[in-house]
Amino acid sequence: MRTVPSRPEGDERQAALWACIAVLHLAAVGAFLWTGLARANSEAAFDRGVRTYQSLSGVISDYRFFAPAVASDTRTGFILELRDGRSLFEPLDSDSLEVGLRYQCIVASGLRANRKTQDVLAQSWAAVMLGVHPDASRVTVVTQSYVLPSMEAWAAGKRPDWALHYTGTFGRRDGPLSRESP
Amino acid sequence: MNRVQTQVRRFWLEPVAPDGLAFLRIAVAALSLLQLSILWPHLPELYGNFGLVQWVITDIGAGDWAPGLGRVGRLLAPLGVSTMATMYAVFVLYAVGLVGLLLGYRTRFFAVLTWFTHGLTSANAYLSLYGVDTILHVLFFYLVFMPSAGRWSLDARAGRVFTGPTSGARVALRTLQFHLCFIYLDTGLSKAQGPQWWNGEALWRALMQPQFRAFDFSWLASYPLLAQLACWGTLLIEVGYAGMIWVPRLRRHWLVATLLLHTGIAVCLRLWLFSLTMMVFNLAAFAWTWRASEAPVKVEDGPREEAPDAALQAV
Numbered sequence: 047m048r049t050v051p052s053r054p055e056g057d058e059r060q061a062a063l064w065a066c067i068a069v070l071h072l073a074a075v076g077a078f079l080w081t082g083l084a085r086a087n088s089e090a091a092f093d094r095g096v097r098t099y100q101s102l103s104g105v106i107s108d109y110r111f112f113a114p115a116v117a118s119d120t121r122t123g124f125i126l127e128l129r130d131g132r133s134l135f136e137p138l139d140s141d142s143l144e145v146g147l148r149y150q151c152i153v154a155s156g157l158r159a160n161r162k163t164q165d166v167l168a169q170s171w172a173a174v175m176l177g178v179h180p181d182a183s184r185v186t187v188v189t190q191s192y193v194l195p196s197m198e199a200w201a202a203g204k205r206p207d208w209a210l211h212y213t214g215t216f217g218r219r220d221g222p223l224s225r226e227s228p
Numbered sequence: 229m230n231r232v233q234t235q236v237r238r239f240w241l242e243p244v245a246p247d248g249l250a251f252l253r254i255a256v257a258a259l260s261l262l263q264l265s266i267l268w269p270h271l272p273e274l275y276g277n278f279g280l281v282q283w284v285i286t287d288i289g290a291g292d293w294a295p296g297l298g299r300v301g302r303l304l305a306p307l308g309v310s311t312m313a314t315m316y317a318v319f320v321l322y323a324v325g326l327v328g329l330l331l332g333y334r335t336r337f338f339a340v341l342t343w344f345t346h347g348l349t350s351a352n353a354y355l356s357l358y359g360v361d362t363i364l365h366v367l368f369f370y371l372v373f374m375p376s377a378g379r380w381s382l383d384a385r386a387g388r389v390f391t392g393p394t395s396g397a398r399v400a401l402r403t404l405q406f407h408l409c410f411i412y413l414d415t416g417l418s419k420a421q422g423p424q425w426w427n428g429e430a431l432w433r434a435l436m437q438p439q440f441r442a443f444d445f446s447w448l449a450s451y452p453l454l455a456q457l458a459c460w461g462t463l464l465i466e467v468g469y470a471g472m473i474w475v476p477r478l479r480r481h482w483l484v485a486t487l488l489l490h491t492g493i494a495v496c497l498r499l500w501l502f503s504l505t506m507m508v509f510n511l512a513a514f515a516w517t518w519r520a521s522e523a524p525v526k527v528e529d530g531p532r533e534e535a536p537d538a539a540l541q542a543v
Binding site for chain 1: 240241243263266267270273274278279280281282285292293294347350351355356357358359362363364365366367368369373394395396398399402403406407410411412414415418419420421422423424425428429430432433434436437438439446448449450452455498499500501
């Protein structure tokens with residue numbers, strides 16, 4: 047006959063210990079959110095330890111979704127120059143909403159970064175495109191941001207537009223090198 | 229023991245049934261499996277070494293000691309294991325962990341496996357992650373420690389775990405509740421600092437961005453007051469959450485308003501997985517115990533107790 051476990055002995059005492067740990071953890075979460083602790087960027091052991099705890103516990107970033115302002119949408123596309131002289135345009139998008147959101151996050155991360163990081167990211171995307179299209183010799187990465195007029199401007203007849211934010215051309219090592227390549 | 233100590237003890241240690249935690253375990257595992265099934269065909273480009281963001285880039289940016297796919301890949305490479313094989317192996321282990329959590333089989337072990345593998349994948353894909361991934365990782369971390377197998381699990385059926393109310397479950401619920409309050413307070417206060425949330429432009433911008441657009445909301449430009457009121461309502465719900473959810477008379481209304489807010493985000497901005505995850509988080513943290521607090525608490529190995537009064541059992 048199966049025996050049903052009874053309430054663990056010392057449950058309350060053990061829970062009290064867990065409660066203390068939980069309070070410390072929540073205090074750390076609060077500190078990550080509202081003090082400069084989470085933004086410590088040094089390589090010192092303490093700061094790396096803090097960042098490690100953040101990564102492990104999931105408090106990787108703040109929870110400022112759509113705050114303090116709603117950022118502009120972005121889009122990225124690739125102009126591929128094929129070896130036979132033709133060119134091809136391929137946007138970075140997906141039929142899957144979930145996948146498309148992740149593409150947007152990658153592009154948005156690039157837009158927030160400095161020019162050097164933007165070049166590194168664009169180079170990474172270009173490498174993927176050159177892998178997908180072995181017949182392409184060069185690829186130009188184009189990133190645009192969405193310029194949405196305010197409600198007042200919209201009511202007055204203004205309409206949204208896409209503004210160019212980044213371009214970079216990348217070639218294969220075995221192909222012709224581009225002057226514009228970063 | 230003085231009155232304050234009694235209140236604190238009751239607040240943190242009053243035994244509670246594990247139903248809310250079990251619901252959290254099952255719902256989070258189910259949502260994560262759904263998310264994984266959507267992402268599976270795109271794993272190489274989103275998480276692979278030669279995907280849109282190569283591991284060498286994310287490894288440099290990480291700046292911590294937490295293990296990531298890149299580090300595991302480098303460890304296994306001398307053994308002849310390709311980075312692609314490493315990535316798929318980690319995701320297969322993640323899926324196995326999620327199934328274990330869903331079924332509640334050896335729950336603690338599979339909770340650790342899920343949390344660890346999710347951490348590995350997140351470490352090298354943080355540029356592509358958004359709110360749902362952050363919240364899921366928080367919940368996986370908590371599920372490692374929480375007694376979530378006490379209901380609707382194979383462990384409970386096999387008699388491996390205690391299924392009655394425990395103080396451990398109460399501590400777990402309190403942690404979830406406080407963390408949820410922190411989330412809403414942080415997002416609410418941050419929104420309140422931006423003029424877009426006071427003049428209504430935030431809602432307009434969110435609804436009109438191509439990536440979120442579910443319906444044509446251009447008519448909203450003719451009714452800016454409506455957008456402004458909706459923004460103020462969002463601020464009220466989010467900033468007020470941390471306080472009002474603890475007031476017994478307001479709790480039900482605030483919870484319903486919060487769930488409606490997430491329903492609106494899901495329908496109007498198409499952020500279904502994020503909204504469902506937040507709704508599960510809310511329901512597990514507050515709705516389940518609030519429901520249970522209206523019924524007598526049944527202690528399986530002790531005398532039958534009446535539920536403490538509403539003022540003492542805050543939630």
